[in-house]
Structures are given as structure tokens and as C-alpha cells.
Amino acid sequence: MIKLSLRLQTIADLVSKEDNVIDVGCDHALLSIYITNKYQKKVYASDLREGAIKQAEKNIKKYNIEGIVLKQGNGLEIVSNKKINTVIIAGMGCQTIINILNNPKRKQLSKLLIQSNNDYYSLRKKICHLGYYIYEEKIIKDGHYYLIIDFRKGKKKYNYQDYYFGPILRKNKSRTYINYYKYLLNQKISIKHNIPNKYFLKRYKLSKEINRIKKEIN
Ligand SMILES: C[S@@+](CC[C@H](N)C(=O)[O-])C[C@H]1O[C@@H](n2cnc3c(N)ncnc32)[C@H](O)[C@@H]1O
Structure with a gap:
């Protein structure tokens, strides 16, 4: 089976069988390929760039994977299946992530798996203000340091330190x-x-x- 980087593997490990996933900004689609193969279920993967979609198509062929619905387009705009309940947005800056989530189609998402490249304070605060709470957080070193946050629909109260350092990371x-x-x-x-x-x-x-x-x- 496909060998993921520690960063992508950490994200993949936060996906469970019940999740109906869209990987927004899939690029090479390695994560989508891994999840489809692991759970033997349909995964949606999208990217803004034609080059990324072409590379994703090549990889899907290479690993002989069926069940990935690949779409080119901007963020959540391409979501048409109401069953999608989980989004993965990884390897992007905080503001791009927030722009993607500021779409009415977000309302059908109960789980957001986010790996931002920067500004974790604003990221946590803004996503919590959209009606999510922090269910799980991981920090890893895979060359660089990476933070991966699993947000779920609902409300929890956080203080400044929680938004800055992460309520779960700072507890552990x-x-x-x-x-x-x-x-x-x-x-x-x-x-x-x-x-x-x-x-x-x-x-x-x-x-x-x-x-x-x-x-x-x-
Ligand atoms: C650095 S790559 C990360 C790829 C992969 N998610 C990962 O973590 O390895 C970011 C990708 O997101 C795509 N992207 C950026 N903004 C996007 C948007 N608004 N909608 C869809 N894809 C987007 C880019 O084209 C690029 O392929």
C-alpha cells in the first residue's frame, strides 16, 4: 500500500470509517488514495489547478484505485453530494483555509481536519466562531513542525492561551x-x-x- 509522509499519515489516522470525505486542495491525491483504499469507500478530491488534477489522475491510475471522485474547482464550491460530512484542508495558509470555509456548503460538514501552515491562533479562533470546537490536536515533526486540528460541530469556551497554544496540545x-x-x-x-x-x-x-x-x- 501507498506510504504516506508522517504529516499525511497523521491526518489519515484522524479519518474514521463513517466519514464521507472531501480532500480540498488534494494536489497529488495521495491522501485520498490512501483513505479510499483503507476504507473501501468513495472519497471526493478537488483542486483549483489543472496541473494538480492531472497529477492526481496519474497517481490514481498508478495505484489502480477506484472510488475517487476528482473535481477541479475552488474550495467547497464543487461539493454537490449532501452526504459529504468531513473536509480535509491541508498544506495551506490560514486565510486561504478560512476563505474556503466561508461558504454556505460548510453547513453540511460536521468534521474539519485542518493542517494550516501558519497563524494557529487566528485559525482556531475563526473556525470556533464558525460553530466548531477542537476535538483533537496533533503536533508532529516531519522535517518541519506541523499542527493538525480536528474540529467538530458544536461549541466550547476557550481563552486566549487555548486559541494560541491549542487547548489539547497545552494540556498534554x-x-x-x-x-x-x-x-x-x-x-x-x-x-x-x-x-x-x-x-x-x-x-x-x-x-x-x-x-x-x-x-x-x-
Ligand atoms: C501545498 S498543496 C497541499 C496539498 C495537499 N493537501 C497536502 O497537504 O499535501 C496546496 C494545494 O491546494 C490547492 N488549493 C489552494 N487553494 C485552493 C482552493 N481555494 N480550492 C481548491 N484547491 C486549492 C493548490 O492548488 C495546491 O495544490
Whole structure:
């Protein structure tokens, strides 16, 4: 069977048999191929780019997989089957992810598996404001650090620290989590060091972040 990267495997492991999945921004479609093969059920896969769809078609042929419905188009606009209840959006920036979710078709989705490349604070806050809560979170190192969040329909109350660090990640405080924030801390300290004193506000904001991270991991 297809061997996924640790990042894609971590996402795949959050999919369960009941999920009717659309992988938005599937690119090579390796994740869709893996899920279709594992559960022997239909998976929808889409991408904005023709090049990605062509590559996905090649891979589907290569692995001789049946049951992937491949569509070219923007975000959730191509969703036509009311049974789809789970979306995977991985490898994109926070704002692109939010733009994709700001579509009325989101309402049929009870589970969102999200791997953003940046801005986890805004991501968590904005998706929770859309009517979801954080059911599960994973942090892994696969060359880079990656955070993968499983959102489910419903409401939970979170504070600033929860949105910033992740309510589940900060509760578990795994070794990878601590190492990630140590890495981020050093990065921010070195950025601050290189900002001239006259940029007071920038330095002040960074100091606040540095203190927040120090408090969290110490
Ligand atoms: C960096 S790739 C990630 C591919 C795959 N999801 C992964 O995690 O390995 C991002 C993909 O998302 C696609 N994409 C970006 N915005 C999109 C949108 N609004 N709708 C559909 N696909 C989109 C891009 O064309 C690209 O193929």
C-alpha cells in the first residue's frame, strides 16, 4: 500500500470509517488514495489547478484505485453530494483555509481536519466562531513542525492561551510540543534582537509573545 509522509499519515489516522470525505486542495491525491483504499469507500478530491488534477489522475491510475471522485474547482464550491460530512484542508495558509470555509456548503460538514501552515491562533479562533470546537490536536515533526486540528460541530469556551497554544496540545504538553515552542521562542528572541529600538511597538509585541511562550513551557 501507498506510504504516506508522517504529516499525511497523521491526518489519515484522524479519518474514521463513517466519514464521507472531501480532500480540498488534494494536489497529488495521495491522501485520498490512501483513505479510499483503507476504507473501501468513495472519497471526493478537488483542486483549483489543472496541473494538480492531472497529477492526481496519474497517481490514481498508478495505484489502480477506484472510488475517487476528482473535481477541479475552488474550495467547497464543487461539493454537490449532501452526504459529504468531513473536509480535509491541508498544506495551506490560514486565510486561504478560512476563505474556503466561508461558504454556505460548510453547513453540511460536521468534521474539519485542518493542517494550516501558519497563524494557529487566528485559525482556531475563526473556525470556533464558525460553530466548531477542537476535538483533537496533533503536533508532529516531519522535517518541519506541523499542527493538525480536528474540529467538530458544536461549541466550547476557550481563552486566549487555548486559541494560541491549542487547548489539547497545552494540556498534554508532549515533548514535540515543548520542542516546537522552544524553537519558536529562540526564533522570536533573535528577531527581537535585530529590531532597532526605535520600532518600539514591534519590539513590545514580540516581548509579549516571548513572555507568553516562556510562561507556557516553563
Ligand atoms: C501545498 S498543496 C497541499 C496539498 C495537499 N493537501 C497536502 O497537504 O499535501 C496546496 C494545494 O491546494 C490547492 N488549493 C489552494 N487553494 C485552493 C482552493 N481555494 N480550492 C481548491 N484547491 C486549492 C493548490 O492548488 C495546491 O495544490
